[in-house]
Amino acid sequence: GTLITISSFSWFSMWMGLEINLLSFIPLMNEMNNPLSSEASFKYFIIQAISSMLILFNFLSFLISKEYLTPLNFLIELIFDSALLMKLGMVPFHFWLPEIMEGISWTNTFLLLTWQKIAPMILIMYNSQMNFFLISIIILSLLISGINNWNQTSIKKILTFSSINHMSWMLSIILLNQSLWMFYFIFYTLISLSMILMFKKIWTPSIQDFFK
Numbered sequence: 001g002t003l004i005t006i007s008s009f010s011w012f013s014m015w016m017g018l019e020i021n022l023l024s025f026i027p028l029m030n031e032m033n034n035p036l037s038s039e040a041s042f043k044y045f046i047i048q049a050i051s052s053m054l055i056l057f058n059f060l061s062f063l064i065s066k067e068y069l070t071p072l073n074f075l076i077e078l079i080f081d082s083a084l085l086m087k088l089g090m091v092p093f094h095f096w097l098p099e100i101m102e103g104i105s106w107t108n109t110f111l112l113l114t115w116q117k118i119a120p121m122i123l124i125m126y127n128s129q130m131n132f133f134l135i136s137i138i139i140l141s142l143l144i145s146g147i148n149n150w151n152q153t154s155i156k157k158i159l160t161f162s163s164i165n166h167m168s169w170m171l172s173i174i175l176l177n178q179s180l181w182m183f184y185f186i187f188y189t190l191i192s193l194s195m196i197l198m199f200k201k202i203w204t205p206s207i208q209d210f211f212k
Contacts, residue, residue: 102154110196163192
């Protein structure tokens with residue numbers, strides 16, 4: 001799904017890749033031993049379906065605007081960016097991410113923090129440019145993720161807000177230098193993998209357990 005999205009030449013195949021990505025990740029989230037996983041997967045499906053609907057609406061509006069609604073191009077780009085930022089879990093569309101993270105396993109946590117971010121970020125790189133809206137989102141995400149991490153005890157929530165913080169830096173880099181973004185993303189993925197493997201091995205849901 002991710003590879004279809006980032007290598008597509010049409011809006012429809014781009015949207016189709018995002019849907020395949022969503023529908024293939026939902027079964028991974030459902031686990032027999034975890035009672036919270038079904039609720040988390042349902043929330044994830046609802047949020048991703050809303051953002052996919054916005055993207056599809058945006059494509060249709062874009063096709064119409066070529067002939068009739070030229071002044072609305074900025075609004076259409078705003079809706080498209082907002083839908084992709086919702087998929088990424090950036091501020092102010094971030095409220096779903098900490099809740100879902102608490103209900104999934106460590107393996108799914110790693111996938112949600114890394115692989116699931118690739119397609120939306122590359123779509124932003126292809127179709128957006130640095131504007132006041134994106135700059136505002138980047139600054140807000142940096143501030144709110146930093147503030148929300150104060151007095152936080154759940155390790156998964158700390159990782160979530162840390163991810164939002166890193167995504168802000170990645171967004172600021174991806175629109176300026178793609179090779180630097182790739183280096184940053186690989187480095188972030190490796191660090192996340194090593195930390196999550198450690199937490200999975202010693203099972204530490206909170207900071208207090210970690211220090212014990």
